[in-house]
Amino acid sequence: MYESRQQPLLTHAQFLRRVFGHVAVAIGMAVFALFVGMAGYHWLAGLNWVDSLLNASMILGGMGPVDALKTDAAKIFASFYAIFSGLVFISLLGLLLAPFIHRLMHRFHIDEEGTS
Secondary structure, eight states, X not given: XXXXXXXXXXXXXXXXXHHHHHHHHHHHHHHHHHHHHHHHXXXXXXXXXXXXXXXXHHHHTTSOOSSOOXXXXXXXXXXXXXXXXXXXXXXXXXXXXXXXXXXXXXXXXHHHHHHO
């Protein structure tokens, strides 16, 4: 997916295409994670779809739940969804930063090879 040390640095247009590809995948992952949360809150906690969206969004964003959960199944789901959301957040951050970090490291290697 990424170019090796021996390959030249991507052009600006190619780099932007790579970044937009990563952003598209990140948006897809976030939408999927939001849908999982909405479904769980709707079916396990008995919340309507709008309240499910609110709770899933707040958990996914790191804010915490809005509505009090009454059943044990809903509480267990919320616990696992919170852990899942933390992992999704870390994964999305890595996915979005990867092209920039790779380009920076690639540029350092090019500069290093040019001075030898």
